[in-house]
Amino acid sequence: MNWVKFMKTDFLFYKYQKVVMLAFPVFVILMSIYYSKDMIFIISYLCFGVLIVSTTPYCLENKNMSTFIQMLPGSDKERVVGRFMCFGTMLMAAVAYGICVVAAASWIKGFPVTDYNMYFSAVAVAMSLIVGSVQFLILYIAGKGKSTQWMNILRMIPSFIFFFLINYIGEKGNEGQVESSLLWLADFFAQNKSICLISMAAAALLVFAGCIFASVKVIQRRDAI
Helix, strand or coil: CHHHHHHHHHHHHHHHHHHHHHHHHHHHHHHHHHCCCCHHHHHHHHHHHHHHHCCHHHHHCCHHHHHHHHHCCCCHHHHHHHHHHHHHHHHHHHHHHHHHHHHHHHHHHCCCCCHHHHHHHHHHHHHHHHHHHHHHHHHHHHCCCCCHHHHHHHHHHHHHHHHHHHHHHHHHHHCCCCCHHHHHHHHHHHHCHHHHHHHHHHHHHHHHHHHHHHHHHHHHHHHHC
16 A cells, blocks of 8 residues: 555645635636636536646656655556556546536526536546547657756646546537437437446546556656666
């Protein structure tokens, strides 16, 4: 269980991101109260925040901190698992918070939470887990010593693409504006929601585990050189 120690160590990096970490949940509350944003926006926005904040250790881990982490008892696998689990924990906490905000806003403002909103929000969570996992793998491949601008590009671009794409598709589907060529796919999802959700969750967890395995191999190969 050494990976738990490494997960706690990674959480230390987030003290430098206190303002950002507080800004996302506060902004979500304001948007829910004053603009009555739906569940898809709230959940995807929080996932977007996690995708950005969770990559902080890659940018702030300097040479001294890296040496300190290397000195902690544990294998490369445990170090990687700790960092990935840190991301997973933040994502689940954000989703739980988002559900509470949606429930409170729905009760206070009286706007309905449709089956479509819940279904597509679950898809957004699964997609964020996939995007985040692949993003972590890419950052491991990039390695340390890269410029801050380059690391920020690797952090920001996938997150923004995820957020805007999820909300664009979610809005079009909610309004029934689906391309005619994709109607059969929309009908299939509508008729097989449970199967699709289980498949999406399984795919996300598989990618998550696969990226952990690949990241470990990347580190081991780099250390062997």
